[in-house]
Amino acid sequence: MNLFAKESEVLAPLATGWFLEHAWLIPVVPAIAFALIILIGKRLPMKGSELGVLSMVASLVLSAGAAYQWIQRVNSAAEEQFVTPVIKSWSWWQSGGLDFGIGQHIDGLSIVVLFVVAFISTLVQIYSLEYLRGDRRYTHFFAALTLFSGGMLAMVLADNMILFLLGWEIMGLCSFLLIGHWWEEDANSRAALKAFFTVRVGDIGLLVGISMLYFSANEWTQENLGVSGFSIRGISAWALSGEPNSTVIMIAAIALFIASIGKSGQFPLHTWLPDAMAGPTPVSSLLHSSTMVVAGVFLVARLYPVFFVGLDILGSGGNLIMIIGGITIVISAALAFVQNDIKRVLAYSTVSQLGYMMLGLGAGAWLPAVFHIFTHAFFKACLFLGAGSISHSASHHSFDMKRDMGGLRKVMPITFATWIISTLALCGVFPFSGFFSKDEIIDNVGNNGYNTFMIIGLLGAFMTAAYMTRATYLTFFGEPRGASAGHATHDAHDAHATHDAHAINDLHGPHESGLLITVPLMILSVLALGSGFLNATPFGESWERMKLWVEPRAIEVVVDAPSGGPGESLIVNLPSAEESHSKSVCGSATPETGVCYAPQLQHAKFKWSKAMISMAIVFLGIAISWIMSLLLFTKRDPRLVGLTQRVKVLGLGHNFLVKKYYLDHLYEKVIVHSVAHPISRAAYWFNQNILDGILHGFAKSTRTISDWVYKNVDQRVVDSTVNNSATFTKSVGTAAQPTQSGKVSQYGALLFSAAAIAALVLVIINT
């Protein structure tokens, strides 16, 4: 031990700082703000919204500071030194003599997501100031939004699974409240219920997975790291330690993955996400595109070692994560073609982008996936806010592209420009951010030898380009239709339309939105353009900052066991690690002398050739789709119009898509109804008739027995004719009539009988 301690002298002590040490403040601030909004929000001049915005700005500053200091920390580390996460832990609860902590676990991953969440939340809250002005539940909206940010931030920097679960569930709750924000409409509250319920189904997996990991890891972590089996750090190290029984960890990984399927809207639990668009647009852009829905992806990335070992990532053949990811990419992209509601198009595109992240993680492309979380957040949020801006200022709060949009590029230039930038980013056009992340994923998937999935990825890229072009065309080009043409066709179906403040500015036709809306759009579009350069592989090593800052180094480190107490144990490198150049045993073999926190992953070498191919595919998609849209929507070309009616096969396929593969039908009509109605009815019937029946039957039989005894003991049946009607059952049963057979003595009778039985049993037992 001290032998290593000596070598460890050579390692530079890692830099730290106030922001890193106090990162736990980041979620605390919004939490407090939430409480304040609830308590005093209504009395404040801006109805509590200022509290929300301020708190988000505060967390943004805090997380930016933390990010900066984390970069310092990484730079201060030696070339081959493991950059220890900044872990703090306080005792939270105890049970069975064990102490469980609550605390922060700050590493590259959490820094990235923290920053993204804080950033987008801030912008969205500013945007909402305008977008929801005059809403009937303005204060509630900001309260929920702030609580959401608190929950998500808490989950991101959680150092143990319990805190993680806490954040996870709080997000679910907020998504429930926000989707159902205009709960007067039944549809909205239904969607809210559906979202919460679907995600909750996935959460079974989370509960089970956490339990399994805890009980299988706890012993090992306690003695090797001095942390509980809930600690993320402990679990990661344990997973790579070669300890775990392969089946246990596999089941645990699958269970956890089910949770992420539910949360991240992966197939087959993706159906809640499009419905969630019933919520206000800022909610869709914050929760249901950029932050909350990536929680599932985050879970996989966070506990990557578990999945790496459990599902045998990088093994031959595809694994569960890749398969689900791949399926999701294609089916949701396909669904995006048949949507008329612009938000639903974006929703399905979100689902398929999440599919990309899953695919990346499943294929061992950890960094590109995380990087895709980062870039996707910006351009997708931008797209949603853009859609919101359109409906807010141009289309009377309608989101129907075919009926109420078209030709808007002239009236709202800023929205148009930002939209185009983000769309290109989403399609993955060089040099927009999406290119650097998405292309990396596809590239690495291929590089790790999963060619089928690489093709799926390319196919997905093609479809993405196509449906986004269609949406763009419908929205911004062609002739203005419906509302955007100025016809004040007020559509009732949209909850948003019902609130008054907007009815006024509906009167004058489409126009550009105000600064509070456009400024966030512009900021986001700038990032959608620029954020890709943080990890621009084409330009060589020096541009791959993300890789340097975020990716944990797969280096075996020696730990001096519990002495330091939870989370405090000093970590030093193995001298062997110095020369072993990226040939670390981590992930591939059992570390003999130390522990690993991350598996060793390869990175594909960037080749322009490959990039060119994917570019070509993307442009092909754009071009085809553009021509089709032009012919179909503007030229009304007779060969295309009504094609689906004429050609049976296409018609069926189209219908199949419109019906969303009948999955909703399966869930709601078949599963939910069978539980909610017949089964529960049956259970209740059982309760009322069997169990109570037994009780009443017992009463009845005593009655009959005693009748029999009575008739033989004593022949006087004078009044029994009268009494036979009122059986004891009845007296136990509908005891409604006021002059019902003697209560006092009835209780006496019961007492006596109980006593009698007791006495008898006692006598018999006590021989």
Next chain:
Amino acid sequence: MYVNQFLFLASVLFCIGVYGVIARKNAVLILMSIELILNSVNINLLTFALRNGSTDGHTFALYIIAVAAAEVGVGLGLVLLVYRNKKTISVDDLSEMRG
């Protein structure tokens, strides 16, 4: 003479008394049944007094008799009162706890 013959007699009386308490509706009759029970207890006491050659049993028997007297006095007083107010002494009609 066996100990049990007395004890059996006592238990038979006791059970009859219990039956009476349960089965009867008329307050006076319930009181009577209670008297039966008390007497069976007395028989027990005296039997054991004889068996153990102590006189405590007698004392208790006397006390019981006295208490029984008191109980009957009060009990019947109640019955009278109830009868005066409700014109009935069927305990069921006293069992309306509401109102």
Next chain:
Amino acid sequence: MIAQNIGFWIIAVLMIVAALRVVTTNNVVHAALWLVVVLAGAAGQYILLAAEFVAITQVLVYIGAVMVLFLFGTMLTRARIGAESDLNNSYKKLGIPVGLIMLVAMGLALTRSFGAEKLPDSAKVVSTQEVSDQIFGPYLLPFWALSFVLLAAVIGAIVLARKD
């Protein structure tokens, strides 16, 4: 011995029959009279159990006072002399199994405890003096308590029964 046994059984049967009638008859006054029989029988059993004083008290207090009380009570509540129909609960049959179960339980317990144990044959009759020594000796305090109870009962009875 034999004589005592015969006496016991006769009285016992008498008591049981009478007791059954008490709880089954449809006539309150009859019930009261049957109760007298039971009490008298009990007094007889007390004598067999060598407890004269208790027996005497039984006769005096019960048959003398209590029964009078009962009869008065019956009269005062204007119970019809003669059969009545609604003396019983609608579910009185419940009482029968209960009673029987208890009987079985006690029977079992008794047989197990004192299978064929006999009472001391030459039991000397407990004299009144011994009883009084008991009462005014160790059991003085309960005696006082009891007297208070009686006093309270008397007052209570008066208060309750007083017309106003």
Next chain:
Amino acid sequence: MNMLQENNWLLSVGTFLPMFGVVVLMLMPKAQDQAVKNVALITSIATLAVGIYTAFKFDFDQAEKLQFVADAQWISVIKSSYLIGVDGISLPLYLLSMIITLLVVIYSLDHVPNPGKPKAFFALLLVLQTGMAGTFIAQDLILFFVFFELVLLPMFFLIGVWGGEQRQYASIKFFLYTMFGSALMLVAFLALFFKTGAESFSIPYLIENGGSIAKNVQIWIFAGMFVGFAVKVPMFPFHTWLPDAHTQAPTQGSVILAAILLKLGTYGFVRIALPVLPDAAREWAPYIGGLAVIGIIYGALGCLAQTDMKRLIAFSSVAHMGFVMLGISTLTSFGVNAAMFGMVAHGLITGMLFFIAGSVKERYHTLEISKLGGMLTTMPRLGWIFGFCAMASLGLPGLAGFWGEFPAILSAYNPAEGLNQTVFRVFMVIAALGTVLAAGYLLWMFQRIAFGTAKDSSSHGHSSSDELHDVTTFEWIAWTPLLLGILVLGILPNLLFSVLDPAVQATLSVFGG
């Protein structure tokens, strides 16, 4: 030990103070409602004050030991003594009973249910309080039994006199069931007494000698206790009295029933059945666990079938107590901790839910879910409180419910040695499924009642809109402590765990850890 016996008067005072209040009430003319209310209020406040002083004096560093032990001669003939004391397990429940009673009294100050008669009503509440507190401090089986039964009658009258239309059916059913259970329980106690050499009824003594009983006899005795306690809990086959009792009882009755009475059963398991009869407990554990998970799923399904708000909440109690029993059945300190926490949490949350149901009934004159709706628009505060409690009840992390539910599920993953792991892991998954169903029915109820637009007042009976006033002052006073408790325990669970854990471990030491 000597140190543990100082202040041993505290518990007796805390327990019997309400009785004193009852006596005072009895002496008062029933006309003076206000005076009656004041007396009841003062009594319960004083009781709680004593309770808090007790907690203040309680030595948390040795929470595993019995404290304030008082041991007095009681019925020396049957070797039963007046032995009382509290440790980490009983203290929280002891205090909870006092708090709940106080809140119920406050709530009743302006909510005396029909047919009024506040004097009798408050007297019964106070008697109930004595019974509950006594059960939690009794360390002698006979004493325990006496208090256990003492609880029964006031509740019986509360339901039977102040209940709803079906009150007599409900009250008789309640009485019948519990009587039946108690009878067997008493038999079991006596059998235990004789089998341990008829030496003493004191629980600590029995814990020492209970293990010596032959196993098959243990199993039978345990069976007796099991039925007795399971009826009170109530566990799956014995639960049918609960929905009726809850639905028919007046609000205060339901609250106390849910918050405290149901805990008597589970407390009995932890305090008596498990430590005294370890071998039998091991034999029974899988069946208890099985019934528990059946109860979880079954209760949830029952909820989904309900159309009546109060009845739904009642069924949800079955499900929640299922989690508690699952925790107990693992026989691990982890599980029992969870169970104890679950008991307290369920007490707070479900008690609160019943309060809300009562207020809804008072305003809408109906509890038919289909006739309610739009509460968030008509009465936002009440609606949000309701939502809060629903969330707490479905085990949302950060609120009290979670700490009873999640660790219970967790503990089922590996039960005490000697128990079949696979069986319990199956239980774990089923229980996890139960949490989803819980989310299902609670949110369904919440959506139907709170969301949407208010039904026009004609549809719900003769209630006019002016009756739909939001939360009143009395309700605020009565509810705030509960709401705070739910929140605080959810955020700082260690407040409770740190007290429970040592005691639970000490209790379960018979299972070797």
